[in-house]
Amino acid sequence: MKAVWFLIVGFVLSGSAVRSQGIDTVTVMTYNLLYYGANTSFCTTGNNNLQTKNGHLRTIISHVQPDIIGVQEMANNVGTTLTFLNEVLNFGGVNRWARANFMNTTTSNILSILYYDVNKFGVAEQQPIQTSLRDIMYYRLFYREIPAAGDTVFLNVAVMHLKAGSTAADVTQRGQETQAMMNFFNTRNLRENLIIMGDLNTNSSNEVAYANMISHPNANIRLLDPVNRLGTWWNNVAFADLHTQSTRVTSDGCKSGGGVDDRYDQILINEFVRADSARVRYLPGSYRTIGNDGQRFKGNLNSPFNASAPLNVITALFEASDHLPVVLRLRINAGFGVHVAETLVATWEFKVGTLASDVLHYFGSMAQDEQLQWEIVNMTGQLQAQGAMELARGDFSGTLSIPTLPAGMYLMRLRDLAGQQRFIRFVRQ
Numbered sequence: 001m002k003a004v005w006f007l008i009v010g011f012v013l014s015g016s017a018v019r020s021q022g023i024d025t026v027t028v029m030t031y032n033l034l035y036y037g038a039n040t041s042f043c044t045t046g047n048n049n050l051q052t053k054n055g056h057l058r059t060i061i062s063h064v065q066p067d068i069i070g071v072q073e074m075a076n077n078v079g080t081t082l083t084f085l086n087e088v089l090n091f092g093g094v095n096r097w098a099r100a101n102f103m104n105t106t107t108s109n110i111l112s113i114l115y116y117d118v119n120k121f122g123v124a125e126q127q128p129i130q131t132s133l134r135d136i137m138y139y140r141l142f143y144r145e146i147p148a149a150g151d152t153v154f155l156n157v158a159v160m161h162l163k164a165g166s167t168a169a170d171v172t173q174r175g176q177e178t179q180a181m182m183n184f185f186n187t188r189n190l191r192e193n194l195i196i197m198g199d200l201n202t203n204s205s206n207e208v209a210y211a212n213m214i215s216h217p218n219a220n221i222r223l224l225d226p227v228n229r230l231g232t233w234w235n236n237v238a239f240a241d242l243h244t245q246s247t248r249v250t251s252d253g254c255k256s257g258g259g260v261d262d263r264y265d266q267i268l269i270n271e272f273v274r275a276d277s278a279r280v281r282y283l284p285g286s287y288r289t290i291g292n293d294g295q296r297f298k299g300n301l302n303s304p305f306n307a308s309a310p311l312n313v314i315t316a317l318f319e320a321s322d323h324l325p326v327v328l329r330l331r332i333n334a335g336f337g338v339h340v341a342e343t344l345v346a347t348w349e350f351k352v353g354t355l356a357s358d359v360l361h362y363f364g365s366m367a368q369d370e371q372l373q374w375e376i377v378n379m380t381g382q383l384q385a386q387g388a389m390e391l392a393r394g395d396f397s398g399t400l401s402i403p404t405l406p407a408g409m410y411l412m413r414l415r416d417l418a419g420q421q422r423f424i425r426f427v428r429q
Helices: 050-064 078-089 168-187 208-214 271-275 311-320
Strands: 006-018 023-036 068-075 097-099 110-117 121-129 136-143 154-161 193-199 265-270 280-282 326-333 340-356 359-366 370-378 383-391 394-401 408-415 421-428
Touching: 023 050, 023 078, 023 193, 023 265, 050 078, 050 311, 068 078, 068 154, 068 193, 078 097, 078 110, 110 121, 110 136, 110 154, 121 154, 121 168, 136 168, 154 168, 168 208, 193 271, 265 271, 265 326, 271 280, 340 370, 383 394
Parallel strands: 023 068, 154 193
Antiparallel strands: 006 340, 023 326, 068 110, 097 110, 121 136, 136 154, 193 265, 280 326, 340 359, 359 394, 370 383, 370 408, 408 421
């Protein structure tokens, strides 16, 4: 075994970050389209006209500029899913969008489906996760830019529309639906980036359906709220900035009334995405409800004046659906690069030396006493070892006892208590 030396320095960042080679930022969006192309006794061509809706949706998509879209309440036919693709997304000379497979094992009258930018993503796998009401749609996406060394970046996505209602039976059914999804991921032994999105129809983070996701015993698939705003969301002004339904006080027969007071629509992420363990990282501060300025509690989206988006976008959101879209941004690190800041102030440095058998030698220096969390993952994002170390101010050295690693390339991620994190890439020969 040859000695390998890599340097990593922890920093307090000031100034703006610059883009490194291989770094991209993508926007993920979830949106309940409200009976898109699915006429019912209450949502008709009069109050939910498809062509009118398409015009509003084009305005919204043009404003948000997403790269991945998970939609709910799409009509149960292939033609309608293609209408959204061709008349909303690939419209006016745009040709970057593709639709995932049409899947509906439960033959529900409405379904969920994913659309994605083909210039950035492809689909490695897609299949439905069956529940008693509607399928939860699972997709394993890959980022198309493949680095010279190592595998591509994978992003696992689930799009869902859980059972609506507040009865005990409704709550139980939602719990069964998320349990089916978590069982699916657990059986697969998933150790990759994971996001779930959709209309969860939950009123509180204490509800079993939500607890199934955020309290799962398997830390690799356990989900978390990117903004960490747990509690009882329904009818609670403390969560006014996160509410997603309804856009109006008075129903028009199709769109529900009651004003903006529910946090039904959400995007959740796993620890891999939060901590950048497998080259996909949630960008803090990027999670938001489009059109919600925090001043809409139990009110209309468009009155009084809403300056959170251009007037035509607010109007489109008010008319297109009774839900609001939720978005977040992800940093894709396809080239193993790290952000470089204009001004860097070193607070700690960490080096690794010879990797022999199951012992990794390390040394460096600390500006202050520090606790570092560390993980070693392979190039497909699979966790190989993890732990924590207490390091005193000044110079240090030591060894880590880790499982024997097969030959190959690995990433070691270190994170301090302030949230600063850095990577060391090393090769086991």
